[in-house]
Amino acid sequence: xxxxxxxxxxxxxxxxxxxxxxxxxxxxxxxxxxxxxxxxxxxxxxxxxxxxxxxxxxxxxxxxxxxxxxxxxxxxxxxxxxxxxxxxxxxxxxxxxxxxxxxxxxxxxxxxxxxxxxx
Numbered sequence: 001x002x003x004x005x006x007x008x009x010x011x012x013x014x015x016x017x018x019x020x021x022x023x024x025x026x027x028x029x030x031x032x033x034x035x036x037x038x039x040x041x042x043x044x045x046x047x048x049x050x051x052x053x054x055x056x057x058x059x060x061x062x063x064x065x066x067x068x069x070x071x072x073x074x075x076x077x078x079x080x081x082x083x084x085x086x087x088x089x090x091x092x093x094x095x096x097x098x099x100x101x102x103x104x105x106x107x108x109x110x111x112x113x114x115x116x117x118x119x
Contacts, residue, residue: 005045005052007059014066017041018114021073024104025111031100034107035078042067042074069110077106 005013017038024034041047047067049060060067086092087099 005056005059007062010045010059010063013041013045014063014070017070018066021069021107021111022114025108027104031081031104031107035081038073040074040078042070042078047071069113072110073107077103077110 020029020034020038023029024031029037046052047060047070049057052060080096080098081103082092082097082099084099084101087097087102
């Protein structure tokens, strides 16, 4: 049985998504393009380990520091961002939702942790 994720799969995906995060935070990639390419990495690549066998869990544990920024993106940005038109509505703001401008500002905070780490 093949373990999920394999180390090479995980490293390649983290490298790709680290770079997307850097590009968006630097203003070189729109939030819309970031979202499409990033594809909710933490959830789509089940980085919480719920689909992993023991070998896959070991790989996730080995790279937990590299995964942590992507968990932060999932929990503090992607779970709360909404369409810019909806972000203007009081009901959305009261619910803690925000648009792409705030999303990029939050990505910049996460990206600071990636500085000096090569993709």
